[in-house]
Amino acid sequence: MASTEHVRHFQEELEHLKGRLLEMGGLAEEQVRLAVKGLVDRDRDLIDRVIGGDEPLNRLHIELDGRCFTLLALYQPMAVDLRAIVAAVKINTDLERVGDLAINIAEASRQYVAHAPVKKLIDIPRMASFAQRMLRDALDAFVRRDTILAQRVLDEDDVLDDLKTQIFRELITYMLQDPGTIEPALDLILISRHLERIGDHATNIAEDVIFMVSAKDVRHHAGEGTEPGRR
């Protein structure tokens, strides 16, 4: 990057990109929230709205990918700026998948509400708010380049995994006691897996943040006990 003018433009564009990514994260999170609300309230209209509501996210996905390409091509950024744009490309993909998972949750919810309720839903809404918070924190960490917050997201991933296992064990008991619960219990098991995957996407984002800021690769425990990361 040559002139200070050029640098200023790049930084403005980067800020704008971050703002749009936050917006996209907000939309994805809202889709997850509404899908689980539709499940808990047994609200078919809401569930159908979530299933038909992926257009804004898909449009943002394409727009943001385009912005990233333009930034790479026009400004040829280096070091942390380059890593920020590549991180944005990946985060964009993660957020689009979160939107898809919200739809998967809504689809399984539509199946679920066609049967009598298996049980009072407590752990699934808990998983959902946890996953949503992880996602929000991961995106905040990206925007603020906050590796401490990103690390906290990584540390929290086990909570979702434990909740998923707990839900699984409990539902198996229901299924064994009453075969009439098999189909709806299966829907809940799949929903808990979708929520766990939302947490995985938050974790991906947090890993990208740490790499962006420190050029240190925390995936696969890279560099543990050896030289730091890949750069």
Add this chain to the structure above:
Amino acid sequence: MASTEHVRHFQEELEHLKGRLLEMGGLAEEQVRLAVKGLVDRDRDLIDRVIGGDEPLNRLHIELDGRCFTLLALYQPMAVDLRAIVAAVKINTDLERVGDLAINIAEASRQYVAHAPVKKLIDIPRMASFAQRMLRDALDAFVRRDTILAQRVLDEDDVLDDLKTQIFRELITYMLQDPGTIEPALDLILISRHLERIGDHATNIAEDVIFMVSAKDVRHHAGEGTEPGRR
């Protein structure tokens, strides 16, 4: 990119990167194949080898991400070359996830073989070879910049979805008839979902290939009936 020397170096590095991505794809595919072979043969040793066998893929994942950054920083490629590197970043992520899914399949298989077999496994190996072929074709399409092959991968995705639905329906019948099959049948349902997701990753790669070659975005039916894509 300035001199022809510079251009030549970039093209050499890009070819090398493609070769490494193919290698990684081969490893990921082999992990999937072995996980499903372990399931079908009820071979616990093989299953455990798959579960413990993600190191080479993880190392390649980190190495290839590093190569992509270096290529972007040193050569500042434009147009189709820029799109190729960004596609490589995404494909690298997809292949690493395929490796994770192979481990998920092996973990569910380990649970499955702890019970009596539910049924003769026919559709799951069929799903697996189909998903492996989609992955191979998508990677070949990337290396050869072959949009026709990439489009074929996109067209094939429904086959996996249909097989998954068929497996699901059949296993529900087993579970309803004999509660003793609930737990192992659940493992098979989860395995079929993991295989479907491998097909999704092949689809992602195929979409990236089409965008790389034609700068045309085929995701979310972008540009249908309007101007092409996002560029």
